[in-house]
Amino acid sequence: MFDIESDYSDLGFEEDILPPGQKTIITSNILKFNRGMKLLLDSKQQTGYSAIALVTGRAGCGKSVAVLNFLNNLAPLPHTGFPACVAIRIRPDSNPKTVVEDLYACFKEPPPRFTRHQYAKEAAKAILAYDVKLLFVDEADLLGTSEFEFLRFVYGKTGCPLVIVGLPSISTLINRHEKFAGRVGPRIRFLPPDEEEVLTTILPNLVFPHWSFDPTSEADLAMGRELWSKARSSLRELRMLLQFASTLAGDAGQERITPHILKLAYGTHYRHAYIEETDEEDSTPVLPRTQFEVDSEERHKAKQKGKGGDESGEQ
Amino acid sequence: MSSDAFNDFNTDTTLSRPLPGELYQRIHVTALKRVVRGIQAHAVPDAIDVAHLKGCLSQDGPDSLLAHPADVERIFAGVTLDTIRTIEHLYCSRLGRSIRIVWQILNAGEQQRESESHAISYEAVWAICLFFEEHRRASVDISVERGKEIWWLGIVSPDITLSGPHTPSHRPTIACLVNVQTQHVLSFRIASADVLQESIGLVLYDALAAQRRPQRLAHAGLLWHLPQRIVTEGALPQKYSTLCRHAGIAAEATAGTQPVLQTLRETWATGLAGRTLSQSHCTLLLDTYLNTMHKYGPHRTGDLRDHDFGAAQGYSQDPAWQFPLLRLLLPRKEGYITDEGLITWNGLLYRGEFLHVWPGRPVTLRLSAHKPGDTWVYLDGEVFCLAQRQRGNTIGKGEMSDTREKKGGEPCIS
Numbered sequence: 001m002f003d004i005e006s007d008y009s010d011l012g013f014e015e016d017i018l019p020p021g022q023k024t025i026i027t028s029n030i031l032k033f034n035r036g037m038k039l040l041l042d043s044k045q046q047t048g049y050s051a052i053a054l055v056t057g058r059a060g061c062g063k064s065v066a067v068l069n070f071l072n073n074l075a076p077l078p079h080t081g082f083p084a085c086v087a088i089r090i091r092p093d094s095n096p097k098t099v100v101e102d103l104y105a106c107f108k109e110p111p112p113r114f115t116r117h118q119y120a121k122e123a124a125k126a127i128l129a130y131d132v133k134l135l136f137v138d139e140a141d142l143l144g145t146s147e148f149e150f151l152r153f154v155y156g157k158t159g160c161p162l163v164i165v166g167l168p169s170i171s172t173l174i175n176r177h178e179k180f181a182g183r184v185g186p187r188i189r190f191l192p193p194d195e196e197e198v199l200t201t202i203l204p205n206l207v208f209p210h211w212s213f214d215p216t217s218e219a220d221l222a223m224g225r226e227l228w229s230k231a232r233s234s235l236r237e238l239r240m241l242l243q244f245a246s247t248l249a250g251d252a253g254q255e256r257i258t259p260h261i262l263k264l265a266y267g268t269h270y271r272h273a274y275i276e277e278t279d280e281e282d283s284t285p286v287l288p289r290t291q292f293e294v295d296s297e298e299r300h301k302a303k304q305k306g307k308g309g310d311e312s313g314e315q
Numbered sequence: 316m317s318s319d320a321f322n323d324f325n326t327d328t329t330l331s332r333p334l335p336g337e338l339y340q341r342i343h344v345t346a347l348k349r350v351v352r353g354i355q356a357h358a359v360p361d362a363i364d365v366a367h368l369k370g371c372l373s374q375d376g377p378d379s380l381l382a383h384p385a386d387v388e389r390i391f392a393g394v395t396l397d398t399i400r401t402i403e404h405l406y407c408s409r410l411g412r413s414i415r416i417v418w419q420i421l422n423a424g425e426q427q428r429e430s431e432s433h434a435i436s437y438e439a440v441w442a443i444c445l446f447f448e449e450h451r452r453a454s455v456d457i458s459v460e461r462g463k464e465i466w467w468l469g470i471v472s473p474d475i476t477l478s479g480p481h482t483p484s485h486r487p488t489i490a491c492l493v494n495v496q497t498q499h500v501l502s503f504r505i506a507s508a509d510v511l512q513e514s515i516g517l518v519l520y521d522a523l524a525a526q527r528r529p530q531r532l533a534h535a536g537l538l539w540h541l542p543q544r545i546v547t548e549g550a551l552p553q554k555y556s557t558l559c560r561h562a563g564i565a566a567e568a569t570a571g572t573q574p575v576l577q578t579l580r581e582t583w584a585t586g587l588a589g590r591t592l593s594q595s596h597c598t599l600l601l602d603t604y605l606n607t608m609h610k611y612g613p614h615r616t617g618d619l620r621d622h623d624f625g626a627a628q629g630y631s632q633d634p635a636w637q638f639p640l641l642r643l644l645l646p647r648k649e650g651y652i653t654d655e656g657l658i659t660w661n662g663l664l665y666r667g668e669f670l671h672v673w674p675g676r677p678v679t680l681r682l683s684a685h686k687p688g689d690t691w692v693y694l695d696g697e698v699f700c701l702a703q704r705q706r707g708n709t710i711g712k713g714e715m716s717d718t719r720e721k722k723g724g725e726p727c728i729s
C-alpha cells in the first residue's frame with residue numbers, strides 16, 4: 001500500500017517503506033488502529049471535543065506501517081491540497097524547533113523565521129492553516145519534557161487530536177507528565193499477531209523473490225509455524241528472516257524458499273542458534289553451498305572457538 | 316489662536332506680538348499670486364475675485380496685487396508669529412487638513428476663550444496657508460509609479476458559517492482582488508454580506524498598501540505602484556469609482572470572472588462547505604490555500620515584505636498616513652465629541668488633538684486598518700485629526716466590555 005511512488009514517502013523513513021509490489025497486509029492490528037483513528041476523528045467532528053490517543057506496541061510490530069498505511073489512504077483536502085492527517089517522527093536530537101521543522105516539512109514548506117519563543121505558536125498556526133485533523137507523533141518514546149509541554153500547548157491551542165505512537169514504555173513516560181496524561185483518551189495496544197493470522201493472512205501475502213506460501217499445504221503450514229517461532233513474534237524479524245532466505249535461495253538457484261533455506265537463514269540471524277547440520281529426517285536434497293554459507297560457517301566456528309564452543313546462552 | 320492659547324496661557328512675549336505690516340503684505344501678495352496660478356482655488360475667500368486679479372496681473376503687473384496697508388492690517392488683525400507657526404504646524408502636515416479646517420481650529424480656540432475680538436479672519440489664514448504651500452506639498456505629496464496591470468475584483472460566497480465568541484454566526488462573503496496577469500489574489504477580506512461595501516474598500520486598501528515599497532528618493536521614502544485599470548464583477552460602489560478616478564485608475568464593470576476566482580469557488584469553497592469556522596481560521600485557511608496552490612498568499616507575502624522592509628523609512632507607518640487617499644477606503648462610522656473632548660462611537664472613546672473645542676459636534680470616523688486603535692476624524696467631511704482609542708474607558712459602564720467593543724469596532728483581522 002505504501003509504495004515508493006507515494007507522495008508521502010518522504011514523510012516516512014526508508015525502513016518503513018515497503019518495496020515495490022508489496023502491499024500493506026491488513027492485519028488485525030491495522031484494523032484495530034484504523035478503527036481507533038476513525039473513532040477519534042468522528043468523536044471530534046460529532047462532539048467538538050478532542051483527545052490524545054496512545055498507540056503502543058513492541059518494536060517491529062507494525063505501528064509505523066499502520067500510521068503510514070492510514071496516511072496513504074487519505075486523499076488531499078480540496079481546500080488545502082494536503083491530507084487531513086499528518087505524521088511527524090521524533091528524532092533522537094529532538095527539540096521543539098525540530099518538531100516544528102518536521103511539521104512544516106509535511107506541507108513541503110520551509111519553516112518560517114521565528115524565535116524560540118514562537119515554536120509552539122508556529123506549530124499551532126501550521127496545523128490550523130492546513131486544517132490538520134489528526135497529528136501522529138511517531139517514535140514518541142524519544143520525547144523529552146519540553147516536547148511534551150510543546151505538544152500539550154499545540155493540542156490545547158488547535159484542538160487537533162494527537163496520536164502518540166511508541167514503545168510500551170511510553171505509557172510510563174506519559175504518566176510522569178500529569179497534565180499530558182490527563183488528556184490521553186483511547187489507548188491502542190499492538191499485540192503480536194497470533195499464529196493463525198500469521199499463517200492465513202501474513203505469510204501468504206508477503207512478497208519476496210522465491211517465496212510462496214500456501215495456507216492449505218501442511219508442509220507450508222509447518223514451515224510457517226517454525227518461521228514465526230523463530231521470528232519471536234516480531235513482524236520485522238519475520239521480514240528479515242525471509243529477506244535473507246530469499247537471497248540465499250537466489251544464490252543457490254532455488255525456485256522457492258524451502259525449510260532448508262530457512263534454516264540457513266536462521267543461522268544468519270544473530271539471535272538464533274546456528275544450524276550446522278541439516279536435520280537427518282529432512283528429505284530435502286543437499287544443496288550446493290553458497291559463498292555466504294561458507295563465510296557464515298567459518299565466522300561461526302571462529303566465534304565458537306573463541307567462546308569455548310558454548311553458544312547456548314544466545315538462544 | 317496660539318498653541319499656548321489652547322492651553323489657556325496668555326503670555327506676552329515676542330511670539331505673541333504682531334509682526335511688521337510689510338511681512339503680512341508679502342504673505343498676502345504671495346497668496347494672491349498663487350491663487351491666480353490656480354493653487355487651492357477652491358478655498359479662495361469670498362472677498363477675493365480671482366478673475367479680477369488675473370486681469371489686474373496681466374494689465375498692471377504683480378504690483379497690482381499688493382493690498383493697501385490698512386486692508387492688510389485689518390485682514391491680519393490678531394495674527395502673531397505664534398499664530399503663523401501654529402498655522403504652519405496645522406497645515407503643513409501629512410494629515411492634510413484643509414485651510415477651512417485650520418481656520419476653524421484657530422477660531423474655535425478663540426471662541427472657547429470667549430474673546431471674539433481676537434478672531435482671525437479666514438483671509439489671513441488662507442493667505443498664510445498659501446504662503447506655506449510649498450512646504451505643505453512637501454509634507455503631503457506621494458511618489459507614484461503607474462503600472463500596466465489590470466486588477467479584478469470578485470466576490471466569493473462559500474457555504475460556510477463564521478462564528479466567534481463576540482460575533483453572531485453568519486455566512487460570509489469574500490471580496491478578492493486579483494492581478495489578472497499573474498492570477499495572484501493580491502488581497503481578500505472576509506466579512507458578512509451586510510458590510511460588503513466596507514470589504515470592497517478594505518480589499519482595495521490592502522492591495523494598494525501592499526504595492527508600496529521603500530525608495531530612497533521618493534516622497535516620504537515610499538514609492539506607490541498603481542494599476543492601470545480595475546475591473547469589477549458587478550458595479551463598483553460610486554465612492555470607490557470616484558476615488559479610483561482621483562488616483563488615475565480606470566474602473567469598469569464586467570460580467571466575466573477570473574480562473575483563480577473560479578478555482579476558489581469550485582475547489583476551496585467546496586472543500587469547506589458546511590463547516591463552521593472562526594473568522595481568523597477562515598482567513599488563515601484561504602491565505603494558506605492561495606500560497607500553496609497559487610504561489611501567493613497575500614498575508615504571508617505581506618508578512619515577509621514587512622519583515623524585509625520594516626526598517627525602511629516610513630514603511631512601518633500607517634499607509635493611510637502616507638497616502639491620504641487611502642483613508643477614503645477605510646470603514647466610515649459616525650460619532651460625536653463628548654463634553655470631555657473625547658470622541659465616542661460604538662461605546663468606544665477616542666482621544667485626539669483639538670477635540671475639546673467642539674463638544675457635542677458630530678464627526679465622521681475612518682477606522683485605521685493598520686492600527687485598529689486609531690481613527691481618522693473628519694469634521695464636515697474634511698480631515699481634522701488622528702485620534703487614538705482610549706483603553707479601559709467606555710460609555711455606559713457595564714453594558715459592553717472593552718474586548719467585545721473592540722471586536723465590533725475593529726474592521727481588520729490580520
